[in-house]
Amino acid sequence: MDGIDAALVDLSGDRPELIRAQTSAWPEALHARILKTATTPDQTSLQEAGRLDAELGEQFAVAALDLMAQAGFNSHQITAIGSHGQTLLHAPGDQPAFSLQLGDANRIAERTGITTVADFRRRDIAAGGQGAPLVPAFHQALFHDPATPRAILNIGGIANLTLLPADRQAVTGFDTGPGNVLLDAWYCKTRHGDYDERGAWAQSGELNRPLLTRLLDHPYFSQPPPRSTGRELFCLHWLEERLQQLPHTPSDADIQRTLAEFTAQTIASSLQRFGPPVQQVLVCGGGAHNDFLMQRLASLLPEQQVETTERYGLHPDWVEAVAFAWLAKQALAGKAGNIPAVTGANRPVILGSIYPGRIRKR
Ligand SMILES: Nc1ncnc2c1ncn2[C@@H]1O[C@H](COP(=O)(O)OP(=O)(O)OP(=O)(O)O)[C@@H](O)[C@H]1O
Ligand SMILES: [Mg+2]
Structure with missing residues (x-):
């Protein structure tokens, strides 16, 4: 909520290696809109929710591209992006339970060309869990x-x-x-x-x-x-x-x-x-x-x-961002990301939906 955290992580070894990380500021007007929507969701129109989803997706893509540029990496060197999204509503106690994160991952995959994993919480909820915490x-x-x-x-x-x-x-x-x-x-x-x-x-x-x-x-x-x-x-x-x-x-x-x-x-x-x-x-x-x-x-x-x-092993500012890179890796490897004893889900499930990047020519 205070900014967009992005972390570039090498997950090829035993321990995650943080290569570079940064927080980008929200455009001020957009920040005011997400804060308002998250605190008074009943006053948000469907139209505003749809627009926010698209605008946040664009912002997340810019944050990823900017981090890659700062670190001197191009999209061919990145295996995947894990995007948590901005939580607008988390209602695990509602009937039916749900949790809503915005930030259209189609746009992240399209702008960066990189396979993107997003929507981490809803599979756990579908399996009877709270969808949180996932870290x-x-x-x-x-x-x-x-x-x-x-x-x-x-x-x-x-x-x-x-x-x-x-x-x-x-x-x-x-x-x-x-x-x-x-x-x-x-x-x-x-x-x-x-x-x-x-x-x-x-x-x-x-x-x-x-x-x-x-x-x-x-x-x-x-x-x-x-x-x-x-x-x-x-x-x-x-x-x-x-x-x-x-x-x-x-x-x-x-x-x-x-x-x-x-x-x-x-x-x-x-x-x-x-x-x-x-x-x-x-x-x-x-x-x-x-x-x-x-x-x-x-x-x-x-x-x-x-x-x-x-x-x-990890600076306190980047633990969460690195956690979602790690969860994306779990998803792509077909491994579970939730812990049923934590979320209350009835089984371990693979978290996240996969949005393929641009198909590369050999
Ligand atoms: N120097 C500081 N002094 C006091 N509080 C600080 C300082 N730096 C950060 N914070 C607090 O940390 C908050 C940001 O924390 P963090 O980025 O972990 O949470 P978030 O992104 O708002 O939430 P979430 O992770 O739940 O989505 C700030 O809004 C502020 O309250
Ligand atoms: Mg933050």
């Missing part, structure tokens, strides 16, 4: 260490945990709840800019206990896995409803402080409540740059070593 299989492949039980914590808009106990087969994972989504939404509404740099503003505020209690009082946090959630539930509107229930409105900075605490507590308590014991928590995603959030996590998890994934 645990990659976390397991990259970060499992039989000598050190670990959790991988991705703090994106929503935060998700992968638990990697000593037994390789026993991997689990789930969404803990909001990651940066509420922190960003409140910052954006009350200050200038997109996010609270290093969490400094949150740190300047006082914790407001009545607000914290109201935020924690949501059934999602006591629901056992499999579970996943999205921006349509945890959004500014949800926060504002809870603020209205308070007898006294806290200051803007106190609200930011309390949101940081809420985010850290829901992560820590879901790890303690639903996960096997782990020694390390390796953090990735943009939230790894929020020093105050990291500090709160470390103090709420005194038994664990909390650090970023950087020392363990």
Whole structure:
């Protein structure tokens, strides 16, 4: 949501080698439209959804071509593109369950000439799963260490945990709840800019206990896995409803402080409540740059070593993008990408649809 992440990865060896990665900014007007659609989906017309799908597909193609140019690669040197797409709606609890990602992969394959794998979530949902989280299989492949039980914590808009106990087969994972989504939404509404740099503003505020209690009082946090959630539930509107229930409105900075605490507590308590014991928590995603959030996590998890994934083989900014390159490789190799114990699917399935690139002459 904050930009388009693209990673060029060599997956020919035992471990993924990141060749180059970059985040391209959204055109401003397009960013406003996707944010609006993701937070108030019921106000989006079918026409707007169709246009966004096409426009996002073009943007993703440009991001891929630009990364290749920066890295000095041409399309013949690239085996495939894995494109997650922009999530506009994730509704695993609806009847029927569904998850909607936009960014027409036909356009990516056509503009780049490269075979593109996209639409990773819906096969898992068709097999009875939540379609999320999908990164645990990659976390397991990259970060499992039989000598050190670990959790991988991705703090994106929503935060998700992968638990990697000593037994390789026993991997689990789930969404803990909001990651940066509420922190960003409140910052954006009350200050200038997109996010609270290093969490400094949150740190300047006082914790407001009545607000914290109201935020924690949501059934999602006591629901056992499999579970996943999205921006349509945890959004500014949800926060504002809870603020209205308070007898006294806290200051803007106190609200930011309390949101940081809420985010850290829901992560820590879901790890303690639903996960096997782990020694390390390796953090990735943009939230790894929020020093105050990291500090709160470390103090709420005194038994664990909390650090970023950087020392363990992959910079925290690129774990997710590399995961979808890896999932594309799984799909093309005819291998499953989901973990049924994580998503709740009734079997392992191959994730993604394949959009062939340009047929090459021999
Ligand atoms: N220097 C920083 N200080 C504080 N927060 C930061 C910093 N850098 C990034 N972030 C946070 O990380 C967010 C981006 O994280 P990330 O790219 O992992 O998530 P996303 O793309 O919004 O979501 P998702 O991965 O769920 O689609 C920013 O919106 C911001 O909240
Ligand atoms: Mg991002």
